[in-house]
Amino acid sequence: MDILEAEVGNIVPLELIEQQLKSKSYKLLTFTHVDTSTAVLNDAKSIGALGKKYNVLTILDGVCSVAGEEIKQEDWGIDVVLTASQKAIGVPPGLALLVASKNAMQTFEQRTSPVANYYGDWTNWLPIMKAYENRQASYFGTPAVNLVIALEKSLQLILKEGLDSRFDRHRRAGKAMRAAIKALGLDLLSKNEQVSANTLSAPLYPNLMDTASFLKAVNQEGVILAGGLLPQLKNSYFRIGHMGSVNKNDLLATVGAIESALKNNGYSHELGLGTAQILKHF
Template sequence: MAPRKLCMIPGPIEFHEDVLSAMATPATSHVDPLFVPVFGESIEMVREVVQTKVAQPFITSGSGTLGWDMMVNLLEAGDEVLVITTGYFGDHFAECLEVYGAKITFIRTEPGATATTEQIAEALAKTKFKMVTVTHVDTSTGVLSDIKSVAAQVKAASPETLVVVDGVCSVGSEEIKFDDWKLDIVITGSQKGLGVPPGLSIVIASQYALDVYKNRKSPVPVYYSNWNKWLPIMNAYEARKPAYFATPAVQLVYALHTSLKLILSQPIETRFKKHAAVAADFRQFVRGLGLKTVAQSEQGAANGMTAVWLPEGVEVAPLVSGLAGKGIQIAGGILQGLAGKYFRIGHMGISVMEDDRQHIQKVKEALSSSLAELGYKA
C-alpha cells in the first residue's frame, strides 16, 4: 500500500487489512448461496456486539444518518419527543425527527457537559413522551452520556416511552448492554467502532419497539426506510434464505462480516476495557501538555475519541496541517460558533486493539511536535 496519512479522526477509522481484502470480493449476486449466510451471520453478530438476545438488527445501505430517518417507523405526527443533546449530532437528530411531525422538547447542555438526572426528571414530570433520544457519544464534543442511567430513569417514570440511542460513535468502542439496560433502539454506522468503510446503516430495535411500529395508527410515510419492506428481508437472510427489496451493499456486508468476526474473536468486555484504558491514557497525555478536553469530566468522556480545546495562540488549521505533514489526519471542531476553538482525535478499533501498529504513539508524537512548531510551550 502506498504511503498515506493515518486516518485518526473520529471516523472513518483505520481498517484492518482483512476488512479491506473483503471489500475486494468479486462481483457477487445478493442472492448468491455463498452470500446469503454471510449476511445472516452478520445480523447475528451485530446482536452480540450490543449484547442482545432478541432485538432485531436492520443492516441497510446508507450512512448512520439513515438510522435517524428510520425512526419514522415509530413516530406519528404530533408525538412528543425528548431530545437529550450534548452537541451537534443531538441537535440534528432532533431536526430529522421534526421532519416527521415530532414535537421536540430539548435538554441542552453546555459544551462538554452531560444532562443531569434533575433535568431529565423535570422534563419527564411535565410531558408524556413517545420517545426519548440520547446521543451515546456526540462526535462533535467527545462527550459520553450514561445511557444505562438515562434508560433506567426513563423506564422508571414511563415504561411505555421508547429509549432511542444514537450509537454511531459508540457501538464497538463503548459498552452497551441492550437487553439489561432496557434499550429500545440503537443506531450506528459501519465506519467507526465497527471498523468497516462507510456505507452501512445499522439499527437495532427491541421487540417492544417493533410492537410499537406494528401497532401504529397511520401508515409509515416513507418508502426506503420503511420497516414493512426491510423486516421480511432481515428475517429471510437470518433464516439463510435469499430475499429482495433493495440491493444490499454486498462487498460492505462481506467487510462487516470480517470485522465482526475479528471483534468477537475475544470477549467483548476485553475490547471495551482496552478502549477505556487507551482513552484514559490519552486524556492524561493531553493534560500533560497543559491542554483541556472538551468533555468536562472523566466519566463523561468518550473512550473512542477525544475533543481538545486549543491553547491560546494556536489556530486549528495550522495544527491540522502540521499533523497531516507528519502523516496523521485529525479533525477540527464542528460546534457552531466554536469550530475553530478545538480539535478532535479518534482512538477506536485496530488503532487501540493492536499495539504493534503504534497508531496512538504516532499521534502523541505528532501532536507534541506540531504544537511546539506553532510556538506552544507545554
C-alpha cells in the same frame, strides 16, 4: 417534540430528564451515547432505566459508541440502538445498523400512521430479514455486498477479541489520550472524566495557535485529525478519534505528531510528556 440541552462539554442531568418525563406523556426518549462533536459520553444505563420507569421507548444514537463503549441493550432496557459501519465497528462507510427490542417491534407493528421515510420504513426491511433467517431468497434493493462481507469479518474480529476486552482497551485508550493531552498543558472540551468518551477526545487549542498550520503540521507527520465541529467553537478545539482497531503504536504516533506540531507552531512544552502518558497506560 421537546429538546433538552446542556452546556458545551457536559451532559443533561438525569434529574432534568426525569423532571421532563414527569411533566407530560411521551412516546420516545432519544439521546446520543457519544457526541461526535464534543466527545461527551452520556450515561446510557441510567437513561435506559428512566425510559423503563416512565414507559417510553428509548433510542440510542451509537454512531461513535457501538463496539467501543459498553452497551448492554437488553439489560439496560434500550429499545433501539443505531450505529454506522465506519466508526468503532471498523468497516468502510455505507452501512446503517440497528438492533430493535421486542417492545420496539411491537410498537411499530401497532402504529396507525404511515412511516414518512421510505428508506427508514421497517415494513420494507422486515420481510428481507425474516427471509434471511429462514434461509430464503427475498428482494427489496441491491445490498452493499462488499460492505456486508467486510462487516462479517469485522464482527468476527470483535468477537475474537471479546467485548469485555474491547471495552477495556477503549477505556485505557481514552484515559491515556486524555492524560497525554493534559500532560501537554492543554484542556479538554468535556468537563470531567465522568462525561468523557473513550472513543474520541476533543482538546482545546492553546491560545493564539494558528489552527490551520497546526492541523497541516500533524498531517505532515502522517496523522489526520479532525477540526472542531461546533460552529461557535470551530477554531477553538480539534478532535482525535481513537476507536476500533486502535493500538498503542497508533496512540504514540498520534500524540507524537501533536507534540511536534505544537512545538513547530510556537507552543512551549517539554517534548515526550504526552507520549510518556501513553506508555504509562499501555
